[in-house]
Amino acid sequence: MTDIVYPPKPSPGDRIAVISPSDGLPGLFPLPYELGLERLRGEYGLKPVEYPATRAMGSTPAERADDIHAAFADPEIKAVVASIGGDDQITVIPLLDRELIRAHPKPFFGMSDNTNLLAFLRETGIVGYHGASVMVELGRPGALHPQTAESLRAALFTSGAYELRPAERWGDVNRDWADPATFEAEPETRPGTGWTWVNADRVVEGRTWGGCLEIVGWMLMAGRGVARDLSEYDGGVLFLETSEELPSAEEVFRTLRNMGERGLLGRFSALLMGRPKTWSFERPLSPEEGAAYAAAQREAVSRAMRTYAPDALVVFDVDLGHTDPQLVIPYGGLVRVDGPARRITVTY
Template sequence: MSPSWGGPGTFPQRYETGKRQLEAVFGVSVVEMAHTLADADWISANPRARADDLMAAFADPSIAGIFCTIGGDDSIRLLPYLDLAVIRDNPKVFLGFSDTTSLHLACFAAGLTSFYGPSIMAGFAENGGMHDYTADGVRRALFSTDPPGLVPVNSEGWTAERLDWGNPVLQGQRRVLQPADPVRVLQGKGIAQGHLLGGCAEVLEMVKGTAWWPSLDAWRGAILFIETSEEPPAPGLFHRWLRNYAAQGILGVLNGIVLARPDPEGDATYREKLEAALIAALAEAGLTDLPVLSGLDFGHTQPMLTLPYGVQARIDCGTGRMSILEAGVV
């Protein structure tokens, strides 16, 4: 379904590639909701129709999972039209990232474990075929009732290269991969454990103060996973957002933080600046011992992990590794 931007209507070839690769790799059958392929301007003007699609997908017993086609910047507009009882009473897989953060928090409020992972057009439609690392993450999280376990080291590399989605010739061209440097331990010692909660930093800002924003008790003992979009916010702005988390008391009740590898958008030093902003905000809050890992692959670069909301995870500052200790599906 298309709960945010109407990408399939704008780049149908890209959407069809993602649909085809999803079906081929995982053996599923994709069914579009009523407005999945609608014109992007119409999608933008009709948030209630998008919400109706989401509610219909949850309520339909023949649908096992809901995969978002792409992100955007306005899924927050769906929240007034969502019925959390429908989500709670019809548990199923819900997958997406970036702007989908708003809807993940609605699912979390309903008591559903949803999944922060690839979308149809960004991940499943990867140029030249899905990355093995992405496919493995989806398979571990969605297609097995075993805990995903130790997050694998990304040996494929990473990319944020822009290739024109409107050019079908480029769809078969692999994007250039950069070497994937190891995860960094920014601070902390030993092992920390907690439930996973977070998403895209810019979208979290939109959700703050709404009915779906998690209570302080919901953050207590959590591992905050946080990433930035392909329109990277200034590190100073990121710092100020984190000051709000401190003012709400959220930073003080966390058990740990994991920061994603960011899309640098041409600034080779952006990751270091983002890390410095995070460490500065924690220092201001007197949290210099809180365990923090940086550089995991769940952000706006590819390939990417799939992270289940609300399940227990462990970060090991000695090895710089994270493990997901519980399954997100039953």
């Protein structure tokens, strides 16, 4: 089994790297990006440092790998944060120097396509942090969501237990990043719906693996991001979420089914399933359509779990994905899922 360690944490006043391991969208949409940088400085007291490909659309995988290497190797940099996700980070991972990164462990924050780098770090023996990209969560119009802000602060600066809480209010409708008016008010939110628990008669504590379901599927097809010996995941906590591409319920089921056929799904003792995003610019679903989409996805997940991991403890609608707020999940770190008490505690 891989020996996984938590890297040292930054402190206010430290320099942190801001990189774009996937897309250089800061170059196209400077408004949320600059707002996110300002919040890193003003609300967290950190000093963001950009790298050559951070704002460069069309950068090569080699250029992005160079930025990752430079960020991890620099002793003045105490953490690394992704600007945003994308769709081709899988081409960057083969270019990474595992020994260089292993020799300079640092907290890395990112999600979505950054599932690739998070899984790489876990294989390398480093706990990463799923969540908090600069443009999305830190660049949220109006103000940071208070639950996102609190979770990120704990993940950045503390090393102990942190209890996750269901969102009091949540949202998933975005506005145009190119329009300055977008940033004059906070996004609309709606009342939280709590978590739904299945097989909640036990306590599970284990290390996490997972991330964005679509990216997990790509990694498995490429033969990356998963241990050769699947027993490494025995008793662990799987966490998954779906993206703004709104995959169909059937696609979600098929990905989980294939994980089950591989013998992977049944290794985990618990699954935390993120609240599904139900709106995108390409598919602006109404609230009623969105609720139906979410219900179909939950049933698809339940169908796969009943088939391949019927005894696993499952929690639905945890705010850990592409919806707002976003709770940070330690990738490869410890999570305790207490079914009888209906509590989820992560170790940052």
